[in-house]
Amino acid sequence: MLAIVMCVCAAPVAAETSAHGLYMLHCSGCHGRDGAGSKAGRVPPFSGIVGHFAGEQEGRRYLVLVPGVASSGLSDADTARVLNYVIGEWGDGVARPGYSMAEVGAIRQSRVDDIVALRRRIVDGLAQRGVRVSY
DSSP, X not given: OHHHHHHHHHXXXXXXXXXXXXXXXXXXXXXXXXXXXXXXXXXXXXXXXXXXXXXXXXXXXXXXXXXHHHTSOOOHHHHHHHHHHHHHHHSTTOOOOOOOHHHHHHHHTSOOSOHHHHHHHHHHHHHHTTOOOOO
């Protein structure tokens, strides 16, 4: 009986610490459960964007430093797990290397003065190579 109670009590904690659970807690409020974003809130969808960004050095930097991620309070390891989850779910099948805890930590040591300008540079660079991303 005690084992059943322990399993039932542990289940919600395990769900909240999975990459999907962390996404639901920290990202879905803006990006939605389905990663579709919000035009009204000017939150871009993940599909059609995140896979391309994850393949660019500056895009990888952007994904770590974007305000919602930077202020999430997640550890470097959990941030890497959530970003890898997002890329796996909405990366449109584009094979990209996963984030590591060390990569996230190193990126977090850098600064970006204008995140919007950084995103614009990434989108422009992709467009020059024929890759169009929404918003």
